[in-house]
Amino acid sequence: EVKLLESGGGLVQPGGSLRLSCAASGFTFADFYMSWIRQSPGKAPEWLSFIRNKANSYTTEYNPSVKGRFTISRDDTQNVLYLQMNTLRTEDTAIYYCAKHEWQLFYFDYWGQGVMVTVSS
């Protein structure tokens, strides 16, 4: 059974940083592209970033809304996906999900349960 479990969320002041983790199990993590997606209360999901697999050089892409502030990475030895978030803004407040891609496609066939990030003074 595929499982994705996010952690690392919480309350942070504007301008602060957080690192989210996503522990993956139930599939060969190293083979798949992975993404971070967020959802503000009552809003549609917003894709943030994805990272390719080793075969595709772990290259990354970012939504312009977070490019330069957020960094995605992965540890295939530990089956963990990360999102380093810097210079956080109040508008970054949302539930953050990690999601597995359907092969190398831009469809997300498994999502974690999500972790809440609140940016507030």
Next chain:
Amino acid sequence: DIQMTQSPHSLSASLGETVSIECLASEGISNYLAWYQQKPGKSPQLLISFASSLQNGVPSRFSGSGSGTQFSLKISNMQPEDEGIYYCQQGYKYPPTFGGGTKLELK
């Protein structure tokens, strides 16, 4: 970015009724269109990819159609467990974008 516009914003259906949700892309996306269902407090679940390909385990009362810029999700024989918010998402071009959602309730 490609804009995805869903309609209606919300609808209610009776048990056994057939409902349709529309999704319009701001430019052609071939058939790179997915549909997700989200229930309260849960993460979205992928129902359909490539506009019409049903994911394993998704009931056959769900079906998708369309290509280019116009797509639709049809739910036949509405069941209580079909309540939720439905999102379309284009996987054609960076960044992948979602529609605003359609809230489906049981009448």
